[in-house]
Amino acid sequence: MNRKIWMGVLVALSLLFWGCNEATGSSEQSEKMVRDSVVVRDSVRFIDSVRIINSINFVDSVRVVDSVNVVDSLHVVDSLNIVDSLHVVDSPVHVVDSVRFIDSVRVIDSLNIKDSVRVVDSVVVYGPEHYFGPCTSENSGEIKSTTIYDEVRAYVCDENTLLWRIATQVDWNDKYIYESHADEFTDLKKLVDNLATTEKMVVVLRHAERGSDYSMTGPLNENGFKQSQDLGESIANDIEFYYGASQFVRAHQTCNSIAKGRGDLDTLADTLAALNDSWFVKDETAYKAAKDAHGGGWKVTSQWAYEGDYSDAFYELNSRSTELFEEHLIPAFESSGKQVGLFVSHDLVMVPLVVYASGKNIDLKYYKDSSDHWLNYLGGVAIVFKPDGTRVFYVVKGLESGTM
Known part of the structure; x- marks a missing residue:
């Protein structure tokens, strides 16, 4: 240390010691010297700090010594939690190798993304x-x-x-319907006769003619039994048929009579509640209000099928039609192992299905013209399934005319 500095310190200590032990009779000058040495006494923190005393740089540089806040800013050093985050380093190689994930702390910390191998492996994703x-x-x-x-x-x-x-399957069926161009009624007999051994077919028909009883137990009339049995005779061949009907008596009677005409021994049809006449109705209260105010169920149903009106009362046509086929009719038919599945339902189901399968090309606009604009008995829809998985939609008739 500089000799002058040492001398100054020794003198100051001597004066301090002497001044502190002076009992009485201090002269004015000595009293002044003790009072002026207060600045030395206050700097005890420097003397007690060996590191500062031994450091000429700190002693000589008041600015550095005073900037204690820099020394105290150990919170930066203490933030070792980042260094300690070794779980990131230990993560699987496929995540570490992805620079984009490593650089993004939020992604690394998200174990769901880290553990999702499919996302990590999708290095390049094309739309x-x-x-x-x-x-x-x-x-x-x-x-x-x-x-x-x-x-x-x-x-x-x-x-x-x-x-x-x-x-979706709705999209596929829409595509097949567009390509099928079902703009007129085809005789069911013609379809059955021309069905290849490698093809399968689902047919959905309105029941045969009924009496005046509209209830679930209302039967076919005499002409209805004859109609359905005659149709069965016209499509009699070696093809195995599966039969399904709604919960209504006349639907089962139609199936049984067709089977009898074909000569099938087992004439008992399976019961599918999805074929009941309320399949397309979403809200019974709204439907009743609509038909009471607008001329009855036939008018309201046909107007909805073509125009989309009364959407609060009915489901969406295409999706609900697809649901009927994909979730009810086709599974029941396929589980039978037969080549043809024949189902019998009711006009309030079959009119929307005909509108759907024909791409609205068949005119059943009863709400505009009630004359010859309603689906006839034993009229309906058929789907032929090709070996390559494609489908062809038809609008079919079991009687001479498809409308009434």
């Missing part, structure tokens, strides 16, 4: 536009397929959003 091009108004409704990760996936160009989305 449907990469495979099919843009979805526009020109190709809306179009379905295209491609193979992604060894899986065939189908997408449809949504006409509402003009975006590609995964195609």
Whole structure:
């Protein structure tokens, strides 16, 4: 240390010691010297701090010594929790190797994403536009397929959003209906006679002619029994038929009479509640109010099927029709192992199904014209299933005319 500084310190200590032990009779000058040495006495913190005394840099630099706040800012050093986060380092290699995930603390800390191997492995994700091009108004409704990760996936160009989305069975059936062009009634006999051994078919018909009893127990009249048995005789062959009917008596009587005409030994049809006449009704109260105010169930039902009115009373036509086929009729038929499934329902079910299967090409607009604009008995819909998985929709008739 500089000799002058040492001398100054020794003198100060001597004066301090002498001043503190002076009992009486202090001179004015000595009293002044003791009073001025207070600054030395207050700097005890420097003397007691060996590190500061031995450090010429700190002693000589008042600015550094005074900046205690820098020394005290040990909270930065203490933030070792980042270093201690070794669980990130120990995470599986496939996550560590993904720079994008490592750099994003929020993603790394999210174990759901870290543990999701499919997301990590999807280094590059292509949208449907990469495979099919843009979805526009020109190709809306179009379905295209491609193979992604060894899986065939189908997408449809949504006409509402003009975006590609995964195609549903509703979309596929809409496609098949559009390609089928079912704009007139086809004789059911013709379809049965021309059915290839590699094809299968589902047929849904309105029951045969009934009497005046509209209830669930109301039977066919005499002409109704004859109609259904004659139809059975016309389609008699070696093809095995499966039969299903609603919970109504006349639906079962129609199935049994057709089976009898075909010569089938087992004429007992399965019962499917989905074939009851209320299948398309979403809200019974709203439906009753609509038909009471607008001319009855036939008018209201046909207007909804074509125009979409009374949506508070009815389901959406395409999705509800698809549901009937996919979740009820087709599974029941396929479980039978037969080649043809024949189902019998009612006009309030069959009119919407005909409108649906024909793409609204068949005119059953009873709400506009009640003359010859309602579905006849034993009229309905058929779907032929091709070996390649495609479908062809038909509107069929079991009598001479499809309308009444």
